[in-house]
Amino acid sequence: MEELAIKGGKPVRDKKIFYGRQWIDEQDVEAVVATLRSDYLTCGPKVKELEEKLCEITGAKYAVAVSNGTAALHCACIAAGIGPGDEVITTPITFAASANCALYVGATPVFADINPETYNIDPASIEAKITEKTKAVVAVDFTGQAVEIERIRAICKKHHLIFIEDAAHSIGTTYKGQAVGSLADLTTFSFHPVKTVTAGEGGAILTNDEKLYQKLVLAHTHGITHDEDLMEEAPHEGPWYYEQVELGYNYRITDIQASLLLSQLEKLSTFKARRQEIVGRYEATFADVEGLILQKEISESDTCRHLYIIQLDLSKLTCSRREFFDAMAAENVQCQIHYVPVYWFPHYKRLGHRIGECPHAEALYQGIMSIPLYPAMTDQDVEDVIHAVKKCVEYYQK
Numbered sequence: 001m002e003e004l005a006i007k008g009g010k011p012v013r014d015k016k017i018f019y020g021r022q023w024i025d026e027q028d029v030e031a032v033v034a035t036l037r038s039d040y041l042t043c044g045p046k047v048k049e050l051e052e053k054l055c056e057i058t059g060a061k062y063a064v065a066v067s068n069g070t071a072a073l074h075c076a077c078i079a080a081g082i083g084p085g086d087e088v089i090t091t092p093i094t095f096a097a098s099a100n101c102a103l104y105v106g107a108t109p110v111f112a113d114i115n116p117e118t119y120n121i122d123p124a125s126i127e128a129k130i131t132e133k134t135k136a137v138v139a140v141d142f143t144g145q146a147v148e149i150e151r152i153r154a155i156c157k158k159h160h161l162i163f164i165e166d167a168a169h170s171i172g173t174t175y176k177g178q179a180v181g182s183l184a185d186l187t188t189f190s191f192h193p194v195k196t197v198t199a200g201e202g203g204a205i206l207t208n209d210e211k212l213y214q215k216l217v218l219a220h221t222h223g224i225t226h227d228e229d230l231m232e233e234a235p236h237e238g239p240w241y242y243e244q245v246e247l248g249y250n251y252r253i254t255d256i257q258a259s260l261l262l263s264q265l266e267k268l269s270t271f272k273a274r275r276q277e278i279v280g281r282y283e284a285t286f287a288d289v290e291g292l293i294l295q296k297e298i299s300e301s302d303t304c305r306h307l308y309i310i311q312l313d314l315s316k317l318t319c320s321r322r323e324f325f326d327a328m329a330a331e332n333v334q335c336q337i338h339y340v341p342v343y344w345f346p347h348y349k350r351l352g353h354r355i356g357e358c359p360h361a362e363a364l365y366q367g368i369m370s371i372p373l374y375p376a377m378t379d380q381d382v383e384d385v386i387h388a389v390k391k392c393v394e395y396y397q398k
C-alpha cells in the first residue's frame, strides 16, 4: 500500500489542485476589452443582449441580469411579494444566501430536510413544514441536479405558494428535456467564478410572468421607472422625468461583466460536456469503492454538474472526515465541504434554530466532501484526483 503524503509519503501530485475554478480564454479577454473601448461601461447594450441570450438559452420569457446571485434571490423575494410575517421554506444544504434572502425582506426562513440519496430538498418534508404563513419555497438545484420540479410545482399550486428555484449551481441542466430557468415561477442564477459560467460577479432572475418581471426590473434599479405605463402620477414634467414608485436597490450588472458572460455562455455546452465526461469517469471508478457513497441522480435531470461530492461511509473507514480531508490536501488535492447546514450558524441559532432540525441534512454533512470538478481540468488532473481518493480510501479502509 502507498504511504500517504500526510504520513511522510510522496504526494500524488506536486501542484495543488482546487475544487473549482473558472475557465477564461482569449475570446473572453477580447470581449471585455471591446466593451472597455465602447461607449458604455454600464446600462448599455451588452446587458440587454445578455438578458436576451439567457431567455434564448432557457426558454424563459423574461430575464433581469443583476450584480450577483444573492441580489437575484433578494429581487425574487421582493417580486414574489414576500414580507414580514411570511415563511419561506428552503434547504439547509445550500449557501447561506438561499435562506438569507427571506430575512432581507423581513420573512422567516423555515428549513425542510433533504432526500438522503439525491441531497436535494425532499418534497414530502416541504409539505410537512407548510403552515398558513408559508408564502414561498426556495428550492436549490444542489450540485447542479434539478430538484423534483413536478412534485414541488404541484405542492406550490395546491398551497398557493411561489416556487423560486435557486439555480446558482444548475445553468445548463435540463429537467425532462426543458432547461432550468423556465420551470419555476422565478429562477435565479449566480455567475461567481466557481459557478459553471462567470461574469466575475453576476446573477440573473428569470420568469415567464410579466407582472413578476416588472417588479424585478423595479427592484434592481431603485424602484425607479421611465415607463409612463408604470408611473402613478406621470405629470408630463418633461423628457427628464422619471418616477420612483417603489423602494428598490442598485443591483445592476455592468456591461463589462455582461460581455464576459456572453462570451462564456458560448462555451456552455462544451463546459457541460466536459463536466459530464469528468463526472462519468468519477462515477465509473468510485461506484464499487468500499467506503464511498455516491450522490443519486434522478432520471429526469440531465445535469450540468457544478460540484462533485463524495460521501464517506465512516462506518467502513478508520478515519474521520477531517482526517480524510487533511490527507487529500497533503496529496495536493484541495477539497471543500458544501455545505455546513445553514441553521447551524450563530446568526440562525440566535433566530431560534436548533441542531437536530433536519436529521438527514446533518447526517449528510458529516461525511461529504467536494472533490475537484471544472472543465479546465486535464485528463491527468482527473487521474490524479482519482488516484488520491483511492489511495486515501484504501489506506483508511477497515
Ligand SMILES: *Cc1c(COP(=O)(O)O)cnc(C)c1O
Pocket: 068, 069, 070, 071, 094, 095, 097, 098, 140, 166, 168, 169, 190, 191, 192, 202, 203
Ligand atoms: C453561489 C450561490 C449563491 C449566491 O450567489 P452569489 O453570486 O455568490 O451572490 C446562492 N445560492 C447558491 C446555492 C449558491 O451556490
